[in-house]
Amino acid sequence: EAQVTQNPRYLITVTGKKLTVTCSQNMNHEYMSWYRQDPGLGLRQIYYSMNVEVTDKGDVPEGYKVSRKEKRNFPLILESTSPNQTSLYFCASSPRQGAGEKLFFGSGTQLSVL
Amino acid sequence: KNQVEQSPQSLIILEGKNCTLQCNYTVSPFSNLRWYKQDTGRGPVSLTIMTFSENTKSNGRYTATLDADTKQSSLHITASQLSDSASYICVVRGGGGADGLTFGKGTHLIIQP
Numbered sequence: 001e002a003q004v005t006q007n008p009r010y011l012i013t014v015t016g017k018k019l020t021v022t023c024s025q026n027m028n029h030e031y032m033s034w035y036r037q038d039p040g041l042g043l044r045q046i047y048y049s050m051n052v053e054v055t056d057k058g059d060v061p062e063g064y065k066v067s068r069k070e071k072r073n074f075p076l077i078l079e080s081t082s083p084n085q086t087s088l089y090f091c092a093s094s095p096r097q098g099a100g101e102k103l104f105f106g107s108g109t110q111l112s113v114l
Numbered sequence: 115k116n117q118v119e120q121s122p123q124s125l126i127i128l129e130g131k132n133c134t135l136q137c138n139y140t141v142s143p144f145s146n147l148r149w150y151k152q153d154t155g156r157g158p159v160s161l162t163i164m165t166f167s168e169n170t171k172s173n174g175r176y177t178a179t180l181d182a183d184t185k186q187s188s189l190h191i192t193a194s195q196l197s198d199s200a201s202y203i204c205v206v207r208g209g210g211g212a213d214g215l216t217f218g219k220g221t222h223l224i225i226q227p
Contacts, residue, residue, distance in 0.1 A: 004157070033213070042219035043158075043203065056213070090157050097213055102148060103205075105157025 002027045006091050006106035013081050014114050021076045021109050023091030029104070031097040032074040033058070034066065036087040037108075043090065049074055050097060081113045116141040118206050118218035126224045131194055135221045137187040137204035145207040145214070149178055149189050152201045152220070161189070161202075191223075199225045 004025045013019055025032065033048040035058075045058030049068040063085060065077040074093075078085060088110050092103040118139045127133050139147070146165045150158035162173045164180040164187060171178050175198075177190045191198055204218040 040219070043217045048213050092157070102160040102163065105159070107157055108155065
């Protein structure tokens with residue numbers, strides 16, 4: 001089944017920890033992206049990747065890192081968690097980021113930083 | 115500044131009734147507009163895409179319209195069902211955003227039995 005898989009689904013941590021949220025897609029998509037979703041603010045892009053080894057900042061990249069060493073995986077790294085990173089995170093992919101391409105989203109990761 | 119504004123912010127209707135959600139955008143240049151449905155706690159799923167030359171497109175009980183001159187789109191839901199309860203997000207592709215996508219904040223729709 002074609003899908004975008006995120007792990008973990010839920011995560012609770014404390015301030016100052018390093019953590020990684022994994023994202024994997026099995027559709028051979030070139031484009032992958034991370035978003036955070038907060039009440040009243042909608043989806044905001046954190047980082048995106050046009051292809052392997054090509055990543056770029058989105059609208060809210062501060063406090064996050066990503067890597068794209070292989071096509072299927074696009075992990076989101078929080079080097080030192082803070083309470084303002086409490087949010088619902090979504091990974092998405094598409095064949096390529098061009099006209100007409102729809103995004104396939106993962107099921108989300110709910111992160112709480114205490 | 116490229117923006118996508120959706121209205122209303124939230125909407126409650128009775129099962130079986132129709133409703134219309136609005137999306138106004140200022141993205142330029144415009145490439146396409148897509149509506150997504152997001153069930154609570156799940157990732158958004160694409161409903162339909164509209165390009166510059168398209169005025170209307172249907173997907174079952176969902177009908178999207180686009181007026182590229184006034185930069186407005188609407189999503190009409192006919193004979194609503196309980197499963198239509200969700201957030202509906204309008205996303206415009208064009209010159210805005212780090213990779214060309216500008217997201218609306220969504221309309222939260224609740225269908226009551």
